[in-house]
Amino acid sequence: MKEINIADLAQYENQAITGFFAVSGKQVRSKKDGSRYFSLILADRTGQVDAVMWETDGAGDFAAGDVVKLRGQVCRYKEKLQINVERIRAATREEFDLGDLVPHTERNIDELWAELNAHVDSFTDPHLKALLRAFLDDPALAAAFKEAPAAKSMHHAWIGGLLEHVVSLVGICELAAKHYAVHRDLLLTGAILHDIGKLEELRWGTSFDYTVEGQLLGHITIGIGMIEKKIAALPDFPPALRVLVEHVVLSHHGKYEFGSPKLPMIPEAVLLHYLDDMDAKMQTMQNEFGRNVAAGRAAGEVTEWVRSMERPLLNTAAFLGKDKS
Amino acid sequence: MKEINIADLAQYENQAITGFFAVSGKQVRSKKDGSRYFSLILADRTGQVDAVMWETDGAGDFAAGDVVKLRGQVCRYKEKLQINVERIRAATREEFDLGDLVPHTERNIDELWAELNAHVDSFTDPHLKALLRAFLDDPALAAAFKEAPAAKSMHHAWIGGLLEHVVSLVGICELAAKHYAVHRDLLLTGAILHDIGKLEELRWGTSFDYTVEGQLLGHITIGIGMIEKKIAALPDFPPALRVLVEHVVLSHHGKYEFGSPKLPMIPEAVLLHYLDDMDAKMQTMQNEFGRNVAAGRAAGEVTEWVRSMERPLLNTAAFLGKDKS
Amino acid sequence: MKEINIADLAQYENQAITGFFAVSGKQVRSKKDGSRYFSLILADRTGQVDAVMWETDGAGDFAAGDVVKLRGQVCRYKEKLQINVERIRAATREEFDLGDLVPHTERNIDELWAELNAHVDSFTDPHLKALLRAFLDDPALAAAFKEAPAAKSMHHAWIGGLLEHVVSLVGICELAAKHYAVHRDLLLTGAILHDIGKLEELRWGTSFDYTVEGQLLGHITIGIGMIEKKIAALPDFPPALRVLVEHVVLSHHGKYEFGSPKLPMIPEAVLLHYLDDMDAKMQTMQNEFGRNVAAGRAAGEVTEWVRSMERPLLNTAAFLGKDKS
Amino acid sequence: MKEINIADLAQYENQAITGFFAVSGKQVRSKKDGSRYFSLILADRTGQVDAVMWETDGAGDFAAGDVVKLRGQVCRYKEKLQINVERIRAATREEFDLGDLVPHTERNIDELWAELNAHVDSFTDPHLKALLRAFLDDPALAAAFKEAPAAKSMHHAWIGGLLEHVVSLVGICELAAKHYAVHRDLLLTGAILHDIGKLEELRWGTSFDYTVEGQLLGHITIGIGMIEKKIAALPDFPPALRVLVEHVVLSHHGKYEFGSPKLPMIPEAVLLHYLDDMDAKMQTMQNEFGRNVAAGRAAGEVTEWVRSMERPLLNTAAFLGKDKS
Amino acid sequence: MKEINIADLAQYENQAITGFFAVSGKQVRSKKDGSRYFSLILADRTGQVDAVMWETDGAGDFAAGDVVKLRGQVCRYKEKLQINVERIRAATREEFDLGDLVPHTERNIDELWAELNAHVDSFTDPHLKALLRAFLDDPALAAAFKEAPAAKSMHHAWIGGLLEHVVSLVGICELAAKHYAVHRDLLLTGAILHDIGKLEELRWGTSFDYTVEGQLLGHITIGIGMIEKKIAALPDFPPALRVLVEHVVLSHHGKYEFGSPKLPMIPEAVLLHYLDDMDAKMQTMQNEFGRNVAAGRAAGEVTEWVRSMERPLLNTAAFLGKDKS
Amino acid sequence: MKEINIADLAQYENQAITGFFAVSGKQVRSKKDGSRYFSLILADRTGQVDAVMWETDGAGDFAAGDVVKLRGQVCRYKEKLQINVERIRAATREEFDLGDLVPHTERNIDELWAELNAHVDSFTDPHLKALLRAFLDDPALAAAFKEAPAAKSMHHAWIGGLLEHVVSLVGICELAAKHYAVHRDLLLTGAILHDIGKLEELRWGTSFDYTVEGQLLGHITIGIGMIEKKIAALPDFPPALRVLVEHVVLSHHGKYEFGSPKLPMIPEAVLLHYLDDMDAKMQTMQNEFGRNVAAGRAAGEVTEWVRSMERPLLNTAAFLGKDKS
Secondary structure, eight states: OOSOOGGGGGGGTTSEEEEEEEEEEEEEEEOTTSOEEEEEEEEETTEEEEEEESOOTTOOOOOTTOEEEEEEEEEEETTEEEEEEEEEEEOOTTTOOHHHHSOBOSSOHHHHHHHHHHHHHTOOOHHHHHHHHHHHTOHHHHHHHHHOOSOSSSTTOSBTHHHHHHHHHHHHHHHHHHHSOSOHHHHHHHHHHTTTTHHHHEEESSSEEEOHHHHHHHHHHHHHHHHHHHHHTOTTOOHHHHHHHHHHHHTTTOSGGGTOSSOOOSHHHHHHHHHHHHHHHHHHHHHHHHHHHHTTOOTTSOOSOBGGGTBOOOOHHHHHHHHHO | OOOOOGGGGGGGTTSEEEEEEEEEEEEEEEOTTSOEEEEEEEEETTEEEEEEESOOTTOOOOOTTOEEEEEEEEEEETTEEEEEEEEEEEOOTTTOOHHHHSOBOSSOHHHHHHHHHHHHHTOOOHHHHHHHHHHHTOHHHHHHHHHOOSOSSSTTOSBTHHHHHHHHHHHHHHHHHHHSOSOHHHHHHHHHHTTTTHHHHEEESSSEEEOHHHHHHHHHHHHHHHHHHHHHTOTTOOHHHHHHHHHHHHTTTOSGGGTOSSOOOSHHHHHHHHHHHHHHHHHHHHHHHHHHHHTTOOTTSOOSOBGGGTBOOOOHHHHHHHHHO | OOSOOGGGGGGGTTSEEEEEEEEEEEEEEEOTTSOEEEEEEEEETTEEEEEEESOOTTOOOOOTTOEEEEEEEEEEETTEEEEEEEEEEEOOTTTOOHHHHSOBOSSOHHHHHHHHHHHHHTOOOHHHHHHHHHHHTOHHHHHHHHHOOSOSSSTTOSBTHHHHHHHHHHHHHHHHHHHSOSOHHHHHHHHHHTTTTHHHHEEESSSEEEOHHHHHHHHHHHHHHHHHHHHHTOTTOOHHHHHHHHHHHHTTTOSGGGTOSSOOOSHHHHHHHHHHHHHHHHHHHHHHHHHHHHTTOOTTSOOSOBGGGTBOOOOHHHHHHHHHO | OOOOOGGGGGGGTTSEEEEEEEEEEEEEEEOTTSOEEEEEEEEETTEEEEEEESOOTTOOOOOTTOEEEEEEEEEEETTEEEEEEEEEEEOOTTTOOHHHHSOBOSSOHHHHHHHHHHHHHTOOOHHHHHHHHHHHTOHHHHHHHHHOOSOSSSTTOSBTHHHHHHHHHHHHHHHHHHHSOSOHHHHHHHHHHTTTTHHHHEEESSSEEEOHHHHHHHHHHHHHHHHHHHHHTOTTOOHHHHHHHHHHHHTTTOSGGGTOSSOOOSHHHHHHHHHHHHHHHHHHHHHHHHHHHHTTOOTTSOOSOBGGGTBOOOOHHHHHHHHHO | OOSOOGGGGGGGTTSEEEEEEEEEEEEEEEOTTSOEEEEEEEEETTEEEEEEESOOTTOOOOOTTOEEEEEEEEEEETTEEEEEEEEEEEOOTTTOOHHHHSOBOSSOHHHHHHHHHHHHHTOOOHHHHHHHHHHHTOHHHHHHHHHOOSOSSSTTOSBTHHHHHHHHHHHHHHHHHHHSOSOHHHHHHHHHHTTTTHHHHEEESSSEEEOHHHHHHHHHHHHHHHHHHHHHTOTTOOHHHHHHHHHHHHTTTOSGGGTOSSOOOSHHHHHHHHHHHHHHHHHHHHHHHHHHHHTTOOTTSOOSOBGGGTBOOOOHHHHHHHHHO | OOSOOGGGGGGGTTSEEEEEEEEEEEEEEEOTTSOEEEEEEEEETTEEEEEEESOOTTOOOOOTTOEEEEEEEEEEETTEEEEEEEEEEEOOTTTOOHHHHSOBOSSOHHHHHHHHHHHHHTOOOHHHHHHHHHHHTOHHHHHHHHHOOSOSSSTTOSBTHHHHHHHHHHHHHHHHHHHSOSOHHHHHHHHHHTTTTHHHHEEESSSEEEOHHHHHHHHHHHHHHHHHHHHHTOTTOOHHHHHHHHHHHHTTTOSGGGTOSSOOOSHHHHHHHHHHHHHHHHHHHHHHHHHHHHTTOOTTSOOSOBGGGTBOOOOHHHHHHHHHO
16 A cells, blocks of 8 residues: 555655656756756646655665655645655555556556456357457456556556456446347447457556557557457357457447458447447546546636637536535 | 228229218319319328229219228229229318328327326426316417327327327336436426427328418427416416426427527436437337338338338348348 | 826836826735745836836735825836835726726717717607617616726727727617618617626726626626616517617627627628628727837737737738838 | 520410520431431520421531521420521621520629729739739730639539639728738739639530630630740749739638648638638628529429539528518 | 350340359349249340340249359340340359359459568568468468459459459569668558458459448458458567557548548558559559440540549540541 | 857857848837837847847837847846847848748758659659649649658758658659569659649748638648649540549648548559658758757667657667667
8 A cells, every 4th residue: 555645745845755756757857066866757647746856876776656655854846846856765565556656547457357247257159258258258358457557548548447447337237238239249248348459559557658569550450450369269269250259349439540451231230339439438528527626726617728629528417416506 | 980091992993982081182184185183182080092093074072182982993904903993082081080091190199198198297386287187277378288199200200199199108207217316206297298289280181281370489499488488377386497397398309409598407308308308219110110110111121211211121020020031 | 187107107116106097907026035025017007118126115004906196216127117105095986987997988978979879869769769868878787888998908808998899889880771671770789889798797897807797607697687777668669679688699609609698690790790790800900000019019010929819910001001112 | 685585485386486596406317217317406695495497408518616597487395495497507706695595694794804903903913013014915815714614513514604703803802801811912913813824724605615725724824824924925924922822822722622732821812712712702692592493492492402512502581581471 | 165255245246155254243034924934134254134034934943143054135125235044054153164254353463462462571570470481381362362452343343353452462562661661571461461350351253242241340450350360370470570560550541431440650551542542543543544445435535523532533645636627 | 141040159158250040029018208219039040049129219110020130238147148230221132042031941942852753754644644743744733842841840841851852752752663564654653743733722921821812721722723723624534544643633731630631542542641741750850860960969869758749758879879889
C-alpha cells in the first residue's frame, strides 16, 4: 500500500515526505553557475506533481519511466505544489505495486475476470468456446489482459481498462442478444476479442504508449493475426465461422476513417459496432463529468467543449437535482 | 377479410377473379385505332400487379389513390402475370379494410399498444408519466399512432411500422437502463416520443407520402411543437425537465447532416441515438435478407449492394447453415 | 456617463482613478508569505485591463460578473498597463449604465427600433403584420430585442448587435424584394424573426454566454417555439402561411451542418439564407479590418488568417489608397 | 419567322408540314430487308421531336448539328408524336434565324445590352470604365456576349442567357453597393466580367457544348487570360487594381470544390460570390417551377427532388394561392 | 485455338457456325403457345452476343458459368447480331482454353512471370528474397498468380491482369529506387505482394467475382494473413522487417476510405502508394481511350465523363495529331 | 564567407563576437526605469538566437528584415544562449551573401541549373524547347529561379528550394517517361513550369513571405499568366499545345481543394500530379527525420505526429539498423 498520494500532497505542505513515485519526465538543466540540476515530473495513480533536485551528485541512477523511492520537501512555487527532492533512487520491482503508480480501474480485476469467464462458460457453440478458452487460458495473454488499458488516452485509459470495457460491453451484448434474434456466441466472441490486438498495440508501465508494431499495423490487424494463430491450432474450426469471427473484429470500428477496412455486414457485427461505440461514449461522459467538477464547475452546469465528442456535455442527474433545490 | 391476395394470383392464372385493390397508378393510353384504354398498377398488402382495361366506356369514376372493386381475368404477358379488367368501380370506405390493401406490420397492433402502455404505467417520474399519458390518451393521436408507418420507404415502411419500431426500441432501452446508470423514465420518454412528429410528417392511405408540413419542417420540429403543446397543458411540469425531453427528441438523429440541429449532450440522448439507429439497421437487415431471397439468390449468399447501408449484407444464420450442409 | 474608459487609461499612467468596471474574472491567489490577494480582469465597453488588489481585507463582497466601483493606481507591469486596486465594492444597478460596461453598437438603438417598426408598418399582409406586432409590442420581448447581442463572439457580439444586424438585413432584403418577384412581407418577416430565439439562447450582462436551454435546443428551435406561441394567439392566421414562416426561420442557416434541419425550399427562404450569411460576413470583415489595424499592421496589408472565414482578408479601400500614394 | 414550332405539332397530327429544324441527332439504321433509314432527333427553341426517314436515297447531305429544311407527315407512334420525313436538305445560313432553333432568353437582347452599357457609362473609376469599354466595344466579343448561354445545362442555358444573368446580377449588385460601403465600380466590373471566359468555354449553335479549351482550362482561367490581355493594352491601368479585378473574377465561385482556386478575400469579392450564387439559384427555382407544372403536377405542390439544389422546392405564390381557394 | 470469335461474327451473318462459348446468362422463357425456350448470353474473350434456342428438348445439361460447344445460325434481330442455337452441350475442361473465353492480358504470361522472377533474383536482402521465393515457388500460388485478374471490373480486369499490373509496378518502383535513397528490396517486396490477397479475394472462371471471404475481409487483410503464414515458416526472419513488410502492404491504398487502416509511414510505403495508384490510373486511361473510340467518338476528342476518375479524359497523342492535320 | 554561425554559438559562450545577422524581429521595450531597450531575434542560415541591446542610443538605424553587422557578448539566460549586443548597424548589400543568412539548399545551384538546362537541350519538340528557352534565358527570371524557395514553410522552404525540387521532379519524370508511353517533352515542360508562378507568389529576403498578388491570385494563376505572355511572343506555337501546357500546370495540384480548378485529364498531367506530390512528400519525410533527431528522439523511433502529413513517420533505415544492433 502506497502511503502518500500525490492528490493528498497539500496536507504535507512544508513537510518532508518519503515515498514511491513514477518518473514521467526527467530533464537535466543548468543553473546560472553552470552546475546541473534535475527537473522532474512525478506521477502516481492519483495525479502528477513537479519536482526539482538541486544537488544531483548523490542521486542514484534512474530514468524517465522508472519508479523511484525519494525523500523531499513539499513546498509551493508560483502557487503550485512541488517537491524539492533530497534523496532519490530507482526502486526495485518488489518494492512497489504498479497499481499504485498509474491510474487503474476502480473495479476488482479478479471479479471482472471471473465475470468474463462465466460468460464464456455459458457458450453453446463448441468451436467459439474452444477459441475463447485458447485465449483466456493462455497464461501470458491472460496476465496482459488483466492489466492492459483500453487506450493511450481517452476512455478507459487506465490499468485494467480494457478488461473493464470488455466486461461492460459483454454485459450489454448479452442483453441485446435477448432482444434480437442473433448468434449470441458469435456476438459475445466479437465483444471479447474485438480489442485483443491492444495487448500488443499498447505498452504500459509507468505510462501508456504505442508499440512500433501498434503504430504501423494497429490493433485490428494485430488482433486478426492473433485470432488466426489460435484458430490454426484448432483443427476442426469451421472455415466459414473463422471468416465471420474475423469479420466481426475487422469491422467493429464501423467506418473506414476509424480504421475498419470493412463495414459490418452481418447482424452481429452491426450490433457489436454500435454497442462498443456506445459503451465507450458512456464511459467518456462519466470521465468528463468528473473532470468538469474537478475543474471547479458545478456538477449541474454544461461542461466545456469536449473535443473527443465535438460538443459540450451535461450531467442529467446533477442538472435536475440543481433544478429542484 | 380480403379474399384474393396479389401474392397468390399465380394460382388463378387463366381464371376470372373479383376483389378489392388499391390503385397505385392509372394512365390513359391510346390504342393504334385511336381509342383509349387504361393502364393500371394495382396493389394490396402482399404486393403489386399490372392491369389493363381495354374497354373503358363502362368504367366507373376512379383515380390513382382510390380503392376499387373489380372483376377480371388473370393472364400472363411477357412472362409476368397481369389482370385484364372487365369491370371496375371505386369502393366505399366500408367495403374494405385498409390493412388488407397496404403493407402492414405482422405484429398485433393491440398487443403492441398494450405493451407500450405497460411501459408507461411503470414510470416513477410523475411528470413524464403525465406527459406520456397526455399523448397516449389523446384519442386522435392514439388512432394515428396505431396506424402510422415509420417511413415513406426504408425500414418499417408499413402500417403499424412506427408503433412496432417504438415498442422494439423501448424494449432495448429498458435493457440498457438496467446496464447503465441513467434516468430510465427520461430515456423511455425519448424512445416513445422521438418520432411522434411523423404522425403529421407522413400521410398514409393506399400509399405513403410526406405532407407539405412534413417536407418543409420535418418530423423533429413538428414533434417538438407537439410536445410543447402537451407540456403547456401540464402546469407543474418542471422547466428543466422540459428542456431535457425536447433535447432528447431534437438530438436523436445524432448528426447535423441527418437533421438533428443539436448533438446528444446528455447520457440518455446518447443512448437513445445509438439504440434508435441500431434498431432501424437491424430491421433494415431483416428486410434486405427477405428481399435477397425474393430476388432469387440463396439465403446464405452475400446480397447485392444495399444502398441505404452503403454495403452488401450477409445473413449469418443462413450462411453458417449452408456451410454445414 | 462613464468618466474613464479602459481604452484611455494610458493617459492616466501613474495616477489614481475612480470608476465603474465590470469584473470579467476574479481569482484569489496566495503571496509567498501565505497571505491572499485578488487577481482581477476588469472590462468596460472599450476593452479589458488586468488589476491586482494586494490588501483584500477591506474589500467589499463582489464576484465575477458584478459591476464594481473602485479606486486604484494605473501603473505598468511587464509593458502592460494594470490597475493596483485600493478600494472596491459592488455597484448598485442604479449607479451605472450597462451600455458603458460591455461593448455595444455604435448605432442609436431607438433609431434602429424605429426603423424596424417602420418596415413592419408598411406590410400589406395583415396576418404577418399582426404576427410581427405581437412580437414587437410585447414589452418584455421588445426590451430584450433592444439589448441582445447577435452572438457570444464573432459578428455583432455586442449590446444591440442583434437589432443592428436585423435592421441591416431587413434593409438589403427590401432591396432584393424589388429585384426579384417574391413575397416581400414573408421575406421581411423571416429577416426580422430569423434569430428571435437568440433572446433566450443567449444571456448578457457584463459578459455574453449561452443559457442551458440555448445549448441544448439552440436558437432556431427556441425561435420556432416562440413563433408557434404567438401564432396560437392569432386565431385567423392561415395554416399554410404558418408553415412558410416557420420554414423560413428553420432553414435560414442553409446547411445541415450549421444547424438547419431543412434546406431552404421556397424563394424567400433562399434569399434570406444568402443575405443573412452575406450580411454577417460583411460585418465580420469590418471587424477584422479594425482588429488588423489595432494589432499594428498597416490598413492596406493582408490580415492574418481569419479563422471564422478560413482565409486572410484585405481592405480594398486601404489597399488601393496605399497604392496611389 | 419560323412558322411551325415543335411545341405546336399536336395540331398538325396526320397532316403534312414544311419547316426548318436543327438536327440534334442523326443515326443510320438498317431495316429488316437490309436497306437503310435515318433515325433523327429534331429540335427548335420550343422543344424536340423524333423523326424517321425511310427513303434515304433522295436525301441531301446533312449532319448532326446542321439546320435542315424538311417536308414530312406528323403522326403518332407509341403515343408520341413523330415526323415521317419525305424530303430533307441542309438549310443555308440566310434561310433561318438561329434564335428560332435553340432556346433563347425571353428578354430583348438589345435592351439588355443597352442596360448593361448604361451601368458602365455611370462608372466613375476611369480605369475600370476603360477596361469594360475595351470589352464591350470589341465587336467580336460583343457579338458573342449577346448570344452566349450561361451554361451547357442548368440555369440560363439558352441563347442570351449569359447576358440575361449578367444584367440581373449587375442590378442586384447596384442595390447592394447602396447598402454596403464598397467600391461600386469594382463590384460591377466583377459582375460584368465574372463569366466572360464562358464566351470561349462554351460553343453554341444548334446545341450547347464545351470547347476543348473550356474543358481543360475552364471559364475562370480563360476569363483571367482575356482580362490580362485587355489590361495589357491599357498602359496606365494600376497594377494593384489589376490584381483586385482578377481576384474578384478568380474567387467568384467561392469554394475550392467549385473551381475557384482562391476564396473571396475583399468585400467586393464576397458580395459578388453571394449575389452571383443567389441569382443563379433564383433562376433555377423559376425553371423548376415551370418544369414541375409541365410535368403535370399542381403549381402549388412540392416538386420532385431537384438534383442541382439537392432538395425539392415549393412555389410560394402558387402554394398560398391554392390554400386560399 | 478458338476458331470463331464473337468480335468477328459479322462475317458469318446468315451462315451456320460451330464453336465454344462461355455461358454468361441463361434464362428459360415461355413462348406464346406455352412452350419453353432458352434466352442465352454467350461470351468469349472478344465480346458478348445474345442467343436463343427455340427447341430445348434436345439440349444437353448446362448452366450459366459453363463453357459450351454449340452449333447455330448467325442472324440479325433488331439490328443486332444473334445466334439461333440448334445444338448445344457442356464442354469438357480439356476441349477449350479458358484464355479464349474470358478477356485476358495481351502480354505473354510466361514472359511476365520470368520478368517478375528476375527482379526477385536480384534482391540483396536474404530475408526478403527468401520470403518472395516462398511465394513464387509455391506451385498453387504461382498458378493462381499467373491467372488472376487485378479486379472484378475497372483497371486490369482480365486474366493475367494482376501479374501484368504487378510487373508494371515493379518496373516503375525499380526506377524510383534509383532516384530516391530507399530500401529497394523492401519497396519491391511491397510491389510484388501488395495485392497478393486478391488471389483469394477474387474468383475467376468464365466471369470474375468476389469470394465471400473477399467481401467480408478484403484482399489487404487476406494478404497480411498469407504473408504471416509464409514468414512463420522462415524462422530467422527479423521481426522488425516483418512489421515493415506488413505495413507496406497494409497501407498501400493510402487512405482510410479506400480500406487501408493505416496511412503509409515509411518512405517505401509512401512511394508504393503513389506509384501503385498512378500505375492503375495510367492503365485506366488507356482503357478509356480505347472505349472512347469503340463508342464512335474521334480519338482526339474529349471522352465522356469517366466515373472512376470523376472527370472526362483526353488522349494527348490523338489530340495533337488531329491538330496538326 | 560568414565567420560565425548561430548553430556554433555555444563555443563562443562568454566571449565577444562580431558578425552579420538577419534581423527577424525587433521590438522596443521599456526597462523599469522607463528607458528603452531592443529585444531582437537574429537569424542566419543555421538557425535563430535571441538578442538584447540595453543601450540603444548608439544604435544605427535598422529594421526587422534588414541584415546587420553587430558586436556583442554570447551569454546564457534561462538556459538559452543569447547575445548582448554592444554595437549594431545595417549592413550594405555588398558586405554579405544572402545565402549565409537564410536557409538554402545543400546542393550547388550552378550544377542544378546546368542539369535543368541539359534536360531542355534534349527536347525534340521545337515549340516546347523554344518556350522553355524563353523562360530560362530570361535573365531576371533565371536569377529569381536560382534563388526562390519552393514554399514559405513546409517542403523545400529554403533559398534554391524551388530549383532543387524542380530538378528532382524532372529526374523522376524522365524515368517515368521511359516506363509509360507519354509525350516526354510535354511532361518535362510541366515539371519545369508547374511552380513557375512562385517566383511572383513568394518574396524572399531575410525571410520568406507571400506577395499580395500571391495571396490574391496564387502561383497557379500567376504561372498561367507568365506562360501566356511567353507563348504570345512565339508566333508559331500551336494553339492545341498551348492548351495542354496550361492544363498540365493548372491541374498539377490534382484536387480542387488544393487549388487546382481542373483535375488532370491527360496522361502527362496525371503523371505530373502524382510525381510532384510524391517528390514533395519524400522531401518532407527527410525534413521530419532530421527534425526528429534534432528534437532528441532516437533516429529509429517513430516521430511525433507530423501535421502536414496527418500521421507520425518512421525512418526505415534507422529503424532496421537499430533492430540489428
